[in-house]
Amino acid sequence: MEYRNDCNACQLTPVHTQFQRICLFLHIKFLCMKRIIFVLFVGLSLTSCHIGRMVVYNVADVNDYKKSPQIPLRKADKPFVFAEKLLPELDTAAFPKRFITEDEKITGWESLFSETKTTSFLIIKNDTIKYEKYFLGRDENSIFTSFSANKSFISALVGIAIDEGKISSVKDPITKYLTEFKNPGFEKITIEHLLNMESGIRFRENYFNPVAEIGKYYYGKNLKKYVTNLKVEKDPGTVFEYRSINTLLLGMIVEKATGTSLDKYYQDKLWTPLGMECDATLNTDSKNGNQIKCYTGLNARACDYAKFGRLYLNKGNWNGKQIVTEEWVMSTITPVVKERSSVYYKYQWRIDNAGNYWAAGLLGQYVFVNPQHKVIIVRTGKKDGSVNWPTLMAHISKKI
Structure with a gap:
């Protein structure tokens, strides 16, 4: 059979050309529709469906505070400013690598901060800043989000409300204030159960599960x-389970008991009295709901986080004025030992056996206090890394 290479035989007729044009037009229309559907899906996800927003935003990061509405906290008219006597560098003797990490890439301070994507690191001793460094484009004016470190601030507000007589006792059932809670079992939950993460409320704290309550x-x-x-x-009161819902309910109780919006109470009882140097914000669920996310979303400068540590270091006293009662602070930092542990949880703080205590948030946000050496350390970052930060901070406190 002879094969004939006849180019004229394969030329397109006008009918063929018209058909190709129609197919191309339909293909382009299909691609446009796909793009429109995708944009609509993203738009709807970001505005209405928490699962959609969770898929789009993926796991939590330090810029999450920009994705929710914010209520302002105004800086104090008379700011408190720490003295400065900065060390040029941290002493390598204060770096106990064998205690804090097994990461072979971390060999000293510089690699520690870079490998863990630390964004700020402050060390304050005797009201004097000894070390202050910022990384990854941040500086002293940058905003750092607290994540769960805000829980410790909410705890302080509960203590203040009790001191003012707005809340009778940590033994009060939460239904005394949250009267709309009608489901069985809530009448048995006390404020102290919420403070100690022992409420027994069903709440899955799994950040990688799109149907877990924490995502919602x-x-x-x-x-x-x-x-x-x-x-x-x-x-x-039977089982410790770290659940952010407990802190949200604590904030709601403070609002109900005081008759004051939580942001105003925050401003009047903490932000202004502690002489915060800079404006800050609190995240809310939405502009319509306007409910503060008490378990996260305080957004502030590193130096102002340190002032909160100073308040607890001085047993609730701020330059001669008692902001939080000494009894509340001592109750907070004295663990109830049900079984021996290296770290305890009490009133929304963590405490170790050496008397150190700290507020902690996701991705390694810390306000650490060492009362023995009068040291406060603030660390913010994009990830924890493999570092045991409280152990490192305790060691620094002894050496600084």
């Missing part, structure tokens, strides 16, 4: 509605 509460837009559907699954 982190990205959702109607927290006041969500809490009415909560259920109790365990007897209060």
Whole structure:
């Protein structure tokens, strides 16, 4: 059979050309529709569905505070400023690598901060800044989000409300203040159960599970509605389970008990009295809901976080004025030892056996206090890394 290479035989007729044009037009229209559908999906995800926003935003990061509405906290008219006597560098003797990490890439301070994506590191001793460094484009004016370190601030507000007689006692049932909670079991939960993460409320704190409650509460837009559907699954006071819902309910109780919006109470009882140098913000669920996310979302400068550490270091006293009662602070930093542990949780703080205590947030946000050596350390960052930060900070406190 002879094969004939006849170019004229394969030329397109006008009918063929017209058909190709129609196909090309339909293909372009299809691609445009896909793009429109994708944009609509993203738009709807970001505005209405917490699961969609969780998928789009993925895991939490230090810029999350920009994705939710914010309520301002104003700097104090008379700011408190730490003295400065800066060390040029940290002593290598204060770097106990064998205690803090097994990461072979970390061999000293410089690699520690770079490998863990630290964004700020402050060391204050006897009201004097001894070390202050910022990384990854940050400086002393940068905003750092607290994540769960804000829980410790909410605890302080509970203590203040008790001192003012707005809340009778940590032994009060939460239904005394949250009267809309009608589901069985809530009448057995006390404020102290919330403070110590022993409420028994069903709440899955799994950041990688799109249907876990934490995703809904982190990205959702109607927290006041969500809490009415909560259920109790365990007897209060029997099991420690770290659950952010407990802190949200504490903030709601403070609002109900004081008759004051939580941001105003925050401003009047902490931000202004502690002489905060800079404006800050608190994240809310939405502009309509306006419910502060008490378990996260304080956004402030590193130096102002340190002032909160100073308040507890001085047993609630601020330059002669008692902001939080000494009794509350001592109750907070004195663990109830049910079983021996290296770290205890009490009133939204963590405490070790050496008497150090700290507020901690996701990705390694810390306000660390060493009362023995009168040291406060603030660390913020994009990740924890493999570092045991409290152990490192305790060692620094002895050496600085």
